[in-house]
Amino acid sequence: MQGVIFDLDGVIVDTAKFHFNSWKTIASEWNYELKYNDNEKLKGVSRMDSVVKIAGWAEINLSSEELECAANRKNEIYTELCSKLTPEHILPGIISLINQLKANNICIALGSASKNARLVLKKIGLLTLFDVIVDGNDISKSKPNPEVFIKAAKQMNLLPKNCVVLEDAPAGIIAALSANMKVIGIGKSNELHTANLVIENSKNLSINLLNQI
Numbered sequence: 249m250q251g252v253i254f255d256l257d258g259v260i261v262d263t264a265k266f267h268f269n270s271w272k273t274i275a276s277e278w279n280y281e282l283k284y285n286d287n288e289k290l291k292g293v294s295r296m297d298s299v300v301k302i303a304g305w306a307e308i309n310l311s312s313e314e315l316e317c318a319a320n321r322k323n324e325i326y327t328e329l330c331s332k333l334t335p336e337h338i339l340p341g342i343i344s345l346i347n348q349l350k351a352n353n354i355c356i357a358l359g360s361a362s363k364n365a366r367l368v369l370k371k372i373g374l375l376t377l378f379d380v381i382v383d384g385n386d387i388s389k390s391k392p393n394p395e396v397f398i399k400a401a402k403q404m405n406l407l408p409k410n411c412v413v414l415e416d417a418p419a420g421i422i423a424a425l426s427a428n429m430k431v432i433g434i435g436k437s438n439e440l441h442t443a444n445l446v447i448e449n450s451k452n453l454s455i456n457l458l459n460q461i
Contacts (some may be wrong), residue, residue, distance in 0.1 A: 249459055250410040253400045253424075254342075254348055254384075256360035256379035258291065258416035259450065260433055261337050261372055263330065270325040271302060274318050280306035288439075294361050294390035295319045327364055340451035346377055348455040355379045357400040359413065361390045380404050384416040391419040394427035401427070412458050414450075415443070430461045 257263045268287045275282040286305065290298045299319045303310050310318070349356050357380035358365055365383035369375040380403040382396050389395045401408045413424035413431040421443045424431035432447060433440030440446045444461045447453070 249354065249412050249430075251355040251357060251401065251404045251406045251412070252458065253357045253359040253397055253411055253413045253429070254378075255292070255413070255415045255417070255420050256358060256362055256365050258367060259414050260339060260342050260358075260374065261333065261368060261369065262339060263326075264291070266326055266329040270322045270329065271298065273325055274299070274321065274322050275302050275306060278306040278308050291421075292361055292391040292415075292419035294384060295323060295363065297390055298322075313453065323364070327367065327434075330364060330368055330371060333368060335373045338372050338374070340449065341453045342450055345453045345455065350377070352455060354455070355404040355406065357404055358382065359396045359400045360384065361387070361396065368385070392422035392426065393419070394423045397424055397427040397429060401429070412461065414453070416440075418442075432458065 254260055258265065271287065271290065272282040282302065290301065296319050299315050303315065314336060356376050356378055360383045363384035366375060366381060380400055382400045382403065386399060387395045396415060398408065401411050408428040411429045413429050414434060415421050415424060415431055418433045418439055421431055421433055421440055425442065431443045432445045433443030434447055434450050437446040
């Protein structure tokens with residue numbers, strides 16, 4: 249293992265509820281009640297792909313301009329919620345793992361579909377700790393396409409097979425495996441069973457664990 253690529257939402261910080269509440273507001277305007285299970289299907293999916301999915305669930309036809317407007321409004325709601333983030337919102341085990349990786353000269357990268365990744369990292373005080381950041385502003389295809397992880401490995405000057413990905417979403421697991429990388433799923437094993445290893449909580453992360461896969 250020469251590099252570790254972190255997903256953002258659900259791995260470093262739990263902003264899933266921010267996404268859910270933001271999309272729920274948009275969906276309610278279309279007379280659709282967004283459910284938790286719906287939100288799970290949006291994990292790791294780009295903003296525009298998400299708004300298209302929700303419009304489909306709501307069974308409404310919107311122009312590309314209307315879809316883009318809805319996506320932008322969702323982002324405004326989301327960024328307002330993110331403005332309240334602090335280092336206290338970092339999930340357990342993440343700081344310790346980053347310190348271990350740094351001490352062992354292992355490159356760390358962010359691979360996220362979010363276009364707000366740098367904002368979130370800055371709010372929680374981790375922005376300067378990452379060697380490479382690839383987010384939604386840098387890619388044309390969202391997960392499960394492996395583009396985000398392939399670009400991260402390239403910017404770290406590493407072969408994909410020498411990288412380990414930390415993910416909490418099925419789409420991200422597929423993307424990592426498609427990129428020929430090892431991947432640890434963080435969350436429920438029944439949802440992430442295709443990962444090389446699944447752990448229930450980020451507090452269990454360590455460099456020794458990553459070296460085992």
